[in-house]
Amino acid sequence: MSQGPGAGDPAPDAALLDSTGASVRLSSFWERGPAVVVFLRYFGCPFCQMHVVQLREDQEGFRQAGAKVVLIGQGSPEQGAGFCDRKHSPFPCLLDPDRSAYRAYGLSKGNIGVVLDPRVAVPFARANVRSETRQRGLRGGDLFQMPGTFVVDDRGVVRLAHRNRTIADSPPNRRLFEALASIRVGD
Numbered sequence: 623m624s625q626g627p628g629a630g631d632p633a634p635d636a637a638l639l640d641s642t643g644a645s646v647r648l649s650s651f652w653e654r655g656p657a658v659v660v661f662l663r664y665f666g667c668p669f670c671q672m673h674v675v676q677l678r679e680d681q682e683g684f685r686q687a688g689a690k691v692v693l694i695g696q697g698s699p700e701q702g703a704g705f706c707d708r709k710h711s712p713f714p715c716l717l718d719p720d721r722s723a724y725r726a727y728g729l730s731k732g733n734i735g736v737v738l739d740p741r742v743a744v745p746f747a748r749a750n751v752r753s754e755t756r757q758r759g760l761r762g763g764d765l766f767q768m769p770g771t772f773v774v775d776d777r778g779v780v781r782l783a784h785r786n787r788t789i790a791d792s793p794p795n796r797r798l799f800e801a802l803a804s805i806r807v808g809d
Contacts (some may be wrong), residue, residue: 626728634726638716641703664763691762692736773801
């Protein structure tokens with residue numbers, strides 16, 4: 623399996639589905655500015671829900687940075703639309719039912735050790751305290767799929783590649799803003 627792109631590598635493009643089932647090129651999100659590309663495990667995942675809520679809470683900062691945030695899931699268009707509705711997500715959710723984009727970005731499936739990793743216990747409890755991020759069952763995805771977050775500039779170059787080491791270690795928004803700021807300063 624490919625390791626996927628790192629910082630400085632070209633971002634893989636992919637044909638994905640939007641919430642209506644229409645085909646959308648992933649590259650369309652970084653054509654006119656940087657993009658934050660967020661791969662989710664499954665729509666009921668408490669850690670993915672927490673990540674999306676944190677992104678949503680900083681949506682104005684992403685807008686000011688000129689960045690588009692796009693979520694990628696594995697379920698049906700209806701499941702993706704339902705997830706965005708439940709999370710009040712201002713970001714589009716694209717679907718990768720065969721996980722080809724996940725593989726292109728080096729996001730593999732973990733194993734039971736990843737799911738039961740002791741480092742996940744405290745974040746799991748924290749996520750399940752909030753009703754908005756509580757475990758919702760396996761909806762549109764795979765319990766073992768590893769998530770990841772990537773910042774891609776408007777030339778299609780990866781500026782930040784974060785592949786979760788555990789299912790709970792999504793990058794803080796501060797790291798995403800740092801990567802976005804380096805694009806403005808460096809280009």
